[in-house]
Amino acid sequence: MNIIVVGCGKVGQSLIEGLGSQGHDISVISSNSDDFGNLPPDFNGFTTFGVPFDQDVLKRAGIESCDALAAIGSDDNTNLMCAQIAKDIYNVPRVYARVNDRDKNEEFRSFGVNTVCPTNLTAAALIPMLTSDIETVVVSNTVHDGRLLTIMTIDIDKEQIGLRLTEMSGLLEQNEAIIAVEHADGTVTMNAFSNPELKKGDKLILTKIAT
Numbered sequence: 001m002n003i004i005v006v007g008c009g010k011v012g013q014s015l016i017e018g019l020g021s022q023g024h025d026i027s028v029i030s031s032n033s034d035d036f037g038n039l040p041p042d043f044n045g046f047t048t049f050g051v052p053f054d055q056d057v058l059k060r061a062g063i064e065s066c067d068a069l070a071a072i073g074s075d076d077n078t079n080l081m082c083a084q085i086a087k088d089i090y091n092v093p094r095v096y097a098r099v100n101d102r103d104k105n106e107e108f109r110s111f112g113v114n115t116v117c118p119t120n121l122t123a124a125a126l127i128p129m130l131t132s133d134i135e136t137v138v139v140s141n142t143v144h145d146g147r148l149l150t151i152m153t154i155d156i157d158k159e160q161i162g163l164r165l166t167e168m169s170g171l172l173e174q175n176e177a178i179i180a181v182e183h184a185d186g187t188v189t190m191n192a193f194s195n196p197e198l199k200k201g202d203k204l205i206l207t208k209i210a211t
Contacts, residue, residue, distance in 0.1 A: 001025070002066045004092075006052045006082045007073030008035035011098065015070060016040065027061045030073075053081040058090070068094035072116075076101055076108075083113045150208050153182060156198050164195050168204070180205040 001024045005012055008030040017040050019026055026045035029052045030036060036047050050057035052073065063069065069086040071079035076099050083097035096114045099105045105117040160168065165178055172178070181189045184201030 001068060002027070002062060004029065004058075004061050004063060004066045004069040004086075006030075006069065006071040006079070007098070008032075008038050009074060010038070011072050013038040013040070015072065016043065016045075020045070027066070029057060029061050052078055053085055055085065055089070058082075058085065063090050063092065066090075066092055068092065068096075070096045070098075072096075072098040074100070076104055080108050080111070080113060084111060087113065151179075152206050152208060153203050154206065156202050156204060160198055161200055161202075163198050165198070166195050168198075172206070173208070176206050176208045178204055179207055 003019055003024050004027045005016055005019075006029045008016075008028050012028070012030075012035075016026055016028065020040065020043065026043075027048065028036070028039065028045060029048045029050065031049070031051055033049050036049075039047070046062065048057055048061040050060075052058075052071070063086060069082070069092050071082035071086075073079055076097075079097040079099065083095050086092040087095045096116055097108060099108055099115045099117045102117050105115055108115050160171075165181070168178060179190070181196055181198065182203040182205055183189065183199070188205070189196045
């Protein structure tokens with residue numbers, strides 16, 4: 001994919017490293033040329049210096065042919081303007097904006113912009129870890145509307161031994177779904193392909209989207 005990253009601070013550095021490791025073509029925009037020093041030593045993408053929401057700057061960065069844009073600079077309003085221009089003028093298929101001020105998050109989303117709010121995501125990730133005995137592993141921090149996605153593994157209750165997965169659905173919260181069963185011998189049965197009967201030692205592997 002051709003991806004534009006607006007902002008090249010510490011968050012941008014991590015994102016660019018991750019995207020680069022997957023083989024994507026990356027174009028980076030920053031209004032501070034010193035920030036390009038945060039790029040990985042092996043970065044072989046394209047850099048553009050200038051005001052990120054200036055359309056000439058965006059064009060030089062390749063917005064007319066890009067597949068996705070992430071506006072993740074330190075200024076929320078700049079991120080919003082970049083995201084709106086990408087979405088409404090250039091019809092970029094995937095657009096996300098980082099929102100540092102949680103009070104602006106819903107406001108930005110009301111403009112039709114997909115947002116990622118680090119404050120909300122951190123809290124959503126920590127709450128189940130602090131308050132539950134469930135082994136919880138965060139595997140992704142966003143879905144299409146910026147909410148946190150977690151995967152958790154839970155032991156089944158004694159009363160649930162012998163039940164089929166279809167019988168378990170009514171016992172879950174509305175934002176949870178069973179994706180697989182981990183058996184005592186370490187094997188895993190995917191829910192999409194079968195409806196196994198739960199046995200002693202089984203664990204449920206769930207996905208949960210923060211509300």
